[in-house]
Amino acid sequence: MAFTVWPEALQLGELFRQAGFELALVGGPVRDLLLHRPSHDLDFCTSARPEEFEPILKAWGDGFWDMGRKFGTLGAIKRRPDGTEVSVEITTYRSDTYDPNSRKPEVNYGDSLEGDLSRRDFTVNAMALRLPECEFIDPFHGANDLQAQLLRTPVDPRQSFDDDPLRMMRAVRFVAQLGFTIAADTAQAITEMTERIRIVSAERVRDELTKLLLSANPHAGIEALVESGLADIVLPEIPALQLELDEHHRHKDVFAHTLMVLDRAIALETDEEGPVPAPDLVLRLAAIMHDVGKPKTRKFEPGGKVSFHQHDLVGANITRKRLKALRFDHHIVDDVAKLVELHLRFHGYIDEPWSDAAVRRYVRDAGHLYHRLNRLTRADATTQNKHKEAMFAHAMDEMEARVEALQQQEDIDAIRPDIDGSEIMQILGLTPGPLVGKARKHMLDYRLDHGPVDHDVAVAELLRWAQEEGLS
Structure with missing residues (x-):
């Protein structure tokens, strides 16, 4: 098993060995080593107590923090000769016990590396490297699961998720981040225990959802979230999009359409120099929420047609309520809700090109969201009719060209009355x-x-x- 260990990890391992303590690199960094993925934050565990290894860490690092002291964790930053930094956190071996009504453990210090690894979320995160000798420790066969791209818990999954329900959200997040599959028994346990997620704070759920959406494949993560049943509790508006098709099958599967819009929106993100640098949380949230008003506005019309009148406005209100409940920052709530509200605005342009006044109003109403709105609108045009697709793309190109021309003549991004x-x-x-x-x-x-x-x-x-x- 060939890999190159960070020199900072080897330095710390030698310092701890000289002091008579054990030190091991654990969790994500070990997994990322085997996957040949970069990792800038290094996690360790040790036989030493915080008061014993604090002097070592302070002397070694260029910065020190102790916010996690009550959990047995201290951290430091080391500056490299090339100007980059590496962040490390070291935690005393732990053996946690949990209150059934809380995911916050009562921290008890453990006495072995293997015992510490057994309390981790998944086998692929329960591997370690003893330092400085670089002895690979894998008591739960995480390397095999890593090769099989499989997510399993080190102990019985029901015990693991009962101890810390947030691990269920982490499972679907790893589906999106790593492209892994959840093992059958682990997936079954999640489905049976979804109600346990209710004891987790909204902020923690939000953080996991954010990481999922900013991952390489949020489409797979959203599917896993819905299939597990977790979405019914943490983001119920998304599984609600799985509308039963009308008998004539004259409207789209809204859930499948939403995932398609998400993929298309991601494809329209830009590099760091562009107007919507990837990954863009606001655009991705807007993509998954843009049609959440449809279930409440669905109406069966004469002749078998189905309508969703004002689903944009209804969806904006639903979006605002859900994102507030998940404790997203106010500016994210406002921006995503605005995009949902405006996502149909451009469609009138196709039937009859706008006057310059209408173009100015569009830009003014979109404000700083203009480039995101155009990308969401393009992503939402998922018609299979190639002629309609070409007409839509041409109309959007034309409108954007008109905006550029008007911007050269006047500052329409900051329109004010001619008299204040x-x-x-x-x-x-x-x-x-x-x-x-x-x-x-x-x-x-x-x-x-x-x-x-x-x-x-x-x-x-x-x-x-x-x-x-x-x-x-």
């Missing part, structure tokens, strides 16, 4: 209040409709509006 609020009050003799806001809105609409105009033209329009409103 202060000048409106001065011209009309108003004091701050609702009338000023109403006047400003009219002047903004005028600006959107007519583009930039000379100042005297804008003043004349304001006075005309004021007279029409009965203002002297």
